[in-house]
Amino acid sequence: MSGGYPKGRIRREDLISAAAVVYGEAGYHGGSLREIAKRAGISHAGLLYHFPTKEALLAAVLERRDAEDADREQLGVPPGLEVLRRFLTLAEHNARHPGIVDLYSRLAAEAVTPGHPAHEYFERHYRDARHRVRDSLRVLADTGELRPGVDPDEAALAFIALMDGLQVQWLTTPSEVDLAGALRGFLQTLLTVPLQP
Amino acid sequence: MSGGYPKGRIRREDLISAAAVVYGEAGYHGGSLREIAKRAGISHAGLLYHFPTKEALLAAVLERRDAEDADREQLGVPPGLEVLRRFLTLAEHNARHPGIVDLYSRLAAEAVTPGHPAHEYFERHYRDARHRVRDSLRVLADTGELRPGVDPDEAALAFIALMDGLQVQWLTTPSEVDLAGALRGFLQTLLTVPLQP
Incomplete structure (x- = not known):
């Protein structure tokens, strides 16, 4: 009132x-x-x-999405296997919330142009995501848990790209794509240890 | 006149x-x-x-793009290693034509909704692309050129998703993503033979 x-x-x-x-x-x-x-x-x-x-x-929409993701998956853990598991949990969450995935995919595709108001957000978002995965893979390399021959930079780029590309294919043909399963399969090929304990 | x-x-x-x-x-x-x-x-x-x-x-735009791709890369070759090489040539072509990639990424993200006039095009497009890659990987499995343990269906899904996801990341941060190189690296991990002769 x-x-x-x-x-x-x-x-x-x-x-x-x-x-x-x-x-x-x-x-x-x-x-x-x-x-x-x-x-x-x-x-x-x-x-x-x-x-x-x-x-x-738009900035408020993106900030809220990040804050919700960070809260739910406690994304702030130190680099290592647990970070990769949290990304998988995020994918499982996304698979139950197609509306959020749809919004993210559309904005990411729109915002590739430098003039778009979300462009800097996505530059930072991609860079941060790649670095978090790369740092985790480096830790795993040090402990012998990364498969020999896997380059942490290349594998991190591929992992984030795979996550994005799977989302669009899954939204288009949901019955033919296992969003979290495909990511889990890819991650497991990078490791010498089981991803899930 | x-x-x-x-x-x-x-x-x-x-x-x-x-x-x-x-x-x-x-x-x-x-x-x-x-x-x-x-x-x-x-x-x-x-x-x-x-x-x-x-x-x-919109239908005319999509049809022309497919016709141009098919002409240029002669995509109609029988399943096998050559199909995978043609996909890589397509990625190299795309890396020189960001405008085409931008259009494709935006339309794909828009068209996830069943009511969108390009929705059926993308359903068919993804299904066809997955099947062509899967059939090629099956041929390679028969000739012992596929790495043991690689599932042709899962690897085909990942390959097409990787191609799409890399495009958006490359458009967003061009200096940090090697579009064709990342795809080549991924394909090579699936094979027991060199991808390029």
Whole structure:
């Protein structure tokens, strides 16, 4: 009733949720602020109060996704086998949430252009993901758990690419693609020890 | 001058080229027929004469891309090592043509939804690509050229996914991704013989 802080925060979260749905359906460029406001049951002016620009709203969507992933999978563990297991758990989570995967795939494909407001996010996202996997594979190489001949940089690039490419194929032909299973199979070929204890 | 057949065909090709550029920049949903007509230097009514619907124009763009790929790489060779080499040649070609890769990645990500006019194209495209790679890996298994333990179905799925995922990462951070090199490295791990003669 008062428009105070808790209500404002709820409105903000509602808008981020509505934006994630609209971006997933129509892409970032195809998703208008008017449509997002309508879905959230808020006036266009009300939306602009919380997010003055399309870019600010997109940044909030991406930040929330990362925060949720990090919370759920506790992605901050030190480099090693456990990091790879957490990526698999994330893939299993994604396989139960096609809407999130759809949003991510569409934005990643749109944001390849340097001018796109999510471009720097995805540059950083890919670089961070590659480095986390590479550092983990290096640790495994030191303990003899990496298959001889596997290059940590090349394998990290392939792992992240495989994750992305599988998502699009899985969304297109869900009954023919085992999202987490294919990733698990690939990871296991890199190791001399069982991935799962 | 007369609006006869050769001129009509040139106009049609111009429109397909303009559509490929606009879809690559703004996605299919974000690219309007008006913008495409403007790029091709043709009136909106002139565009509608050649392509009465957005869907018809998109189908023409995808068909031309497939025809060009098939012509250039002679993709119709029998299953075997040569098929895998042709996929690599295609990746090398793509690495010189980021605009084509951008268009493909955006449309693939947009078209995961069953209602999208390119959805059936991508279902068929992925299925065909997986089957061609799988059949080739089966031939190599028969001749002892496939590494023991490699499953042709799983490896084919991973290969096509890797190709797609690498494209998006390469477009995002071009200086950090060797598109064809990463694919070549992965293919070589599947084989007991050198991929290149």
